[in-house]
Amino acid sequence: MSERANTSEMLSTDHLLGIQDLGVADIDLIFRTADGFKEVLSRPIKKVPSLRDITIANLFFENSTRTRISFELAEKRLSADIINFSSSSSSTKKGETLIDTVSNILAMKVDMVVMRHPDPGAAVFLSKHVRACIVNAGDGTHEHPTQALLDAYSIREKLGRVKGVKVVIVGDILHSRVALSNIHCLKKLGAEVMLCGPTTLMPRHVESLGVRVEHDLDKALRWCDVANMLRIQLERQGSDGISNFPSLREYAMLYGLTMERYDRAGKQITIMHPGPINRGVEITSQVADHTNSIILDQVENGVAVRMAVIYLLAARIPRAQ
Numbered sequence: 001m002s003e004r005a006n007t008s009e010m011l012s013t014d015h016l017l018g019i020q021d022l023g024v025a026d027i028d029l030i031f032r033t034a035d036g037f038k039e040v041l042s043r044p045i046k047k048v049p050s051l052r053d054i055t056i057a058n059l060f061f062e063n064s065t066r067t068r069i070s071f072e073l074a075e076k077r078l079s080a081d082i083i084n085f086s087s088s089s090s091s092t093k094k095g096e097t098l099i100d101t102v103s104n105i106l107a108m109k110v111d112m113v114v115m116r117h118p119d120p121g122a123a124v125f126l127s128k129h130v131r132a133c134i135v136n137a138g139d140g141t142h143e144h145p146t147q148a149l150l151d152a153y154s155i156r157e158k159l160g161r162v163k164g165v166k167v168v169i170v171g172d173i174l175h176s177r178v179a180l181s182n183i184h185c186l187k188k189l190g191a192e193v194m195l196c197g198p199t200t201l202m203p204r205h206v207e208s209l210g211v212r213v214e215h216d217l218d219k220a221l222r223w224c225d226v227a228n229m230l231r232i233q234l235e236r237q238g239s240d241g242i243s244n245f246p247s248l249r250e251y252a253m254l255y256g257l258t259m260e261r262y263d264r265a266g267k268q269i270t271i272m273h274p275g276p277i278n279r280g281v282e283i284t285s286q287v288a289d290h291t292n293s294i295i296l297d298q299v300e301n302g303v304a305v306r307m308a309v310i311y312l313l314a315a316r317i318p319r320a321q
């Protein structure tokens with residue numbers, strides 16, 4: 001893991017815009033590469049010189065804690081040069097367009113852009129208008145591909161496989177990019193996927209993605225091996241003028257994962273959450289901190305998985321010899 005990616009094993013894509021861009025062989029390659037980086041991250045010196053000749057811009061037009069820090073750490077562990085940009089301190093506040101902002105950054109010889117943006121499709125749009133490798137770090141309600149990769153990687157680590165595992169994704173499916181990317185990733189890897197939440201937070205015709213829909217959380221828990229609990233995206237509620245449920249208290253009563261509910265299922269269920277957690281709403285502290293919770297393993301694995309994604313995409317960037 002000290003040299004560049006073996007060019008005989010390459011990703012089939014120049015960007016990571018969504019899970020739909022990846023084949024099963026790509027995901028398998030990312031996981032095997034992440035396995036190697038997990039070993040690197042367990043060493044006293046958690047760093048390899050692989051990307052000394054690569055410069056990466058992290059552009060965050062929307063709030064983030066985990067994803068921003070995880071990408072930055074992954075890039076530093078690979079010895080890339082990095083610049084960090086947040087919209088609150090940028091010239092986009094002065095009316096500059098996204099393409100002009102990014103083109104100006106790229107003029108300073110930047111090779112790769114990691115971008116979080118509130119608008120669905122922003123990463124795809126950018127990839128069509130600038131000459132740089134684009135990594136989608138979450139675009140509105142569309143996709144969050146590295147989250148889905150680290151989630152599937154964490155299931156594989158905990159249960160030894162993804163194929164055939166029954167995963168229920170619970171909560172605000174309608175506004176969740178994590179849910180959509182997870183559905184695509186888990187289905188590609190052969191998992192069975194169920195969505196659980198109130199009708200008002202469930203996209204219409206979502207069954208066409210090959211998933212089951214269940215509105216009763218107790219039934220969903222009896223069915224699943226893994227429960228991935230999602231946060232209510234309060235910042236996106238009511239954006240269409242409609243309130244999606246009467247109160248957080250009622251939501252927590254029907255869809256909050258409590259210890260009582262967990263015990264009632266009568267089985268060992270692996271608990272996941274992409275963060276940030278709203279304790280006492282979608283999950284209680286007892287469940288979030290339970291021995292079957294892999295929430296912090298997801299965060300830890302995020303660094304190795306993002307190192308793998310960046311490393312493999314960098315191998316596709318033409319370099320000066």
Ligand code: CP
Pocket residue numbers: 063064065066067068138144147274275276
């Ligand atoms: N899981 C996730 O995307 O968290 P952040 O919004 O903190 O990056």
